[in-house]
Amino acid sequence: MKARVLVVDDEAAIRDTMRMILEYDGHECLVAGSGQEGVSLAERENPDLVFLDVKMPGMDGLEALSRLRGVNEALPVVIISAHGTAATALEAGRLGAFRFIEKPLSKDYVLDAVREGLELGTLRRENRQLKSELGTRHQLVGASASLKQIMEQVRRAAPTNATVLILGESGVGKELVARAIHRNSLRAKERFVQVNCAAIPEELIESELFGHERGAFTGATEKQTGKFEMADRGTIFLDEVADMSAKTQAKVLRVLQEGEVERLGSSRTIKVDVRVIAATNKDLEEEIADGRFREDLYFRLSVIPIAVSPLRERLDDIPALIQHFVGQFSRDNNRRPARFSPGGLDAMKQARWRGNIRELRNVVERLLIMSDRDVIEADDVRAVVRPATRPVPASVGEVATATPATLREFKEVSERAFLVEKLREFGWNISKTAEVIDTPRSNLYKKLEQYNIKQESDG
Numbered sequence: 001m002k003a004r005v006l007v008v009d010d011e012a013a014i015r016d017t018m019r020m021i022l023e024y025d026g027h028e029c030l031v032a033g034s035g036q037e038g039v040s041l042a043e044r045e046n047p048d049l050v051f052l053d054v055k056m057p058g059m060d061g062l063e064a065l066s067r068l069r070g071v072n073e074a075l076p077v078v079i080i081s082a083h084g085t086a087a088t089a090l091e092a093g094r095l096g097a098f099r100f101i102e103k104p105l106s107k108d109y110v111l112d113a114v115r116e117g118l119e120l121g122t123l124r125r126e127n128r129q130l131k132s133e134l135g136t137r138h139q140l141v142g143a144s145a146s147l148k149q150i151m152e153q154v155r156r157a158a159p160t161n162a163t164v165l166i167l168g169e170s171g172v173g174k175e176l177v178a179r180a181i182h183r184n185s186l187r188a189k190e191r192f193v194q195v196n197c198a199a200i201p202e203e204l205i206e207s208e209l210f211g212h213e214r215g216a217f218t219g220a221t222e223k224q225t226g227k228f229e230m231a232d233r234g235t236i237f238l239d240e241v242a243d244m245s246a247k248t249q250a251k252v253l254r255v256l257q258e259g260e261v262e263r264l265g266s267s268r269t270i271k272v273d274v275r276v277i278a279a280t281n282k283d284l285e286e287e288i289a290d291g292r293f294r295e296d297l298y299f300r301l302s303v304i305p306i307a308v309s310p311l312r313e314r315l316d317d318i319p320a321l322i323q324h325f326v327g328q329f330s331r332d333n334n335r336r337p338a339r340f341s342p343g344g345l346d347a348m349k350q351a352r353w354r355g356n357i358r359e360l361r362n363v364v365e366r367l368l369i370m371s372d373r374d375v376i377e378a379d380d381v382r383a384v385v386r387p388a389t390r391p392v393p394a395s396v397g398e399v400a401t402a403t404p405a406t407l408r409e410f411k412e413v414s415e416r417a418f419l420v421e422k423l424r425e426f427g428w429n430i431s432k433t434a435e436v437i438d439t440p441r442s443n444l445y446k447k448l449e450q451y452n453i454k455q456e457s458d459g
């Protein structure tokens with residue numbers, strides 16, 4: 001592979017030798033006679049690799065090295081020096097040079113360092129790319145006020161050790177919120193251990209969570225470390241927490257209270273330092289009322305409750321989400337990113353997103369797979385999604401005709417109709433309307449966004 005190599009040395013003879021060796025091997029060679037010149041050349045020319053002398057007048061090699069790090073963290077640097085002392089080598093290594101070669105220079109050593117440096121550079125770039133993709137994969141995308149509020153809650157909750165309970169319908173992004181809390185916490189470098197309480201059979205969940213000793217029960221042929229122990233110093237995410245049996249609930253409560261676990265088949269307790277985040281799409285208060293969930297556990301879990309609203313209450317997030325998923329899809333499949341026409345976007349906003357963001361994501365993928373065109377139009381969208389068919393009632397009197405299917409839908413439909421009626425009555429004057437219906441203005445604004453209520457042009 002042909003490389004662009006920068007040589008920084010105050011001795012002209014060394015620069016010439018290096019140029020000869022490198023160019024003879026087919027590489028491009030840039031030279032600088034001082035640390036200062038080297039750093040600015042690196043900024044301008046973006047080399048693949050740098051050979052850097054240590055002893056130079058003005059800015060010495062070690063300082064230049066740390067500046068180069070600032071220019072490009074992934075840039076591989078080889079230190080060349082006649083004054084190779086252990087201390088300099090150590091310092092250079094600490095600043096991120098991957099090799100140290102001594103003068104007089106040997107052609108083989110130089111070319112060897114070039115090869116190694118190029119490989120290292122490629123690896124570092126790939127690594128950086130992967131990391132940034134990982135970051136975007138778990139990024140909370142959206143522009144709505146509602147999502148901003150959730151992000152603010154995440155920001156506040158993250159650095160504490162408080163237990164967080166994330167509530168919301170299926171597919172709204174509860175897991176993403178949990179990961180965001182961990183990522184922004186002081187435990188970010190430790191593990192994030194996820195347990196899906198609904199997916200693990202009742203008879204296995206305790207050993208999954210707390211571990212077991214060998215022979216603890218029939219079939220326990222090996223000892224197993226529990227998830228709480230694995231998450232020590234990190235975070236455990238108890239997903240679908242409402243699906244735990246009463247017995248498991250009691251044990252989890254004990255871990256939360258005592259900070260210790262006991263493996264099945266052992267009487268020894270093990271101290272664990274674990275931050276707990278739980279999530280559910282069930283209405284826990286209802287579960288408690290029906291005797292399926294312990295109230296004391298609920299109080300322990302919901303020190304910081306975060307409610308993630310359904311997509312239909314934050315339609316403003318849709319364009320950004322679409323763009324995000326289109327980008328992801330085209331990167332994954334090496335395709336040119338498609339675009340949604342304004343009509344296509346509108347059709348997406350009008351669709352009924354029962355499966356929330358997970359469904360939106362699937363629909364975007366399906367549209368991209370099925371269409372070979374660069375622009376997705378409203379018709380394409382309507383062919384795969386169902387619109388929110390139910391007409392929005394224009395007045396409270398019409399609510400009954402909207403045939404809401406659930407209590408929540410009834411409440412929402414009625415609330416929306418009431419607000420529209422009142423807003424009309426007071427000529428869309430927000431302050432006045434808020435005052436009359438006795439709610440803070442901020443709440444009224446929130447509702448307008450939630451229900452996507454816009455002032456009608458004809459009043």
Ligand SMILES: Nc1ncnc2c1ncn2[C@@H]1O[C@H](COP(=O)(O)OP(=O)(O)OP(=O)(O)O)[C@@H](O)[C@H]1O
Nearest residue numbers: 139140141169170171172173174175176281357358
């Ligand atoms: N704000 C967001 N930005 C980008 N992607 C999102 C966002 N919210 C959710 N997603 C994506 O939508 C999908 C569903 O999200 P997630 O698994 O976090 O939902 P959930 O609330 O845990 O759902 P369930 O209750 O079904 O477990 C995931 O692919 C996730 O990456």
Ligand SMILES: [Mg+2]
Nearest residue numbers: 171174175239
């Ligand atoms: Mg989930």
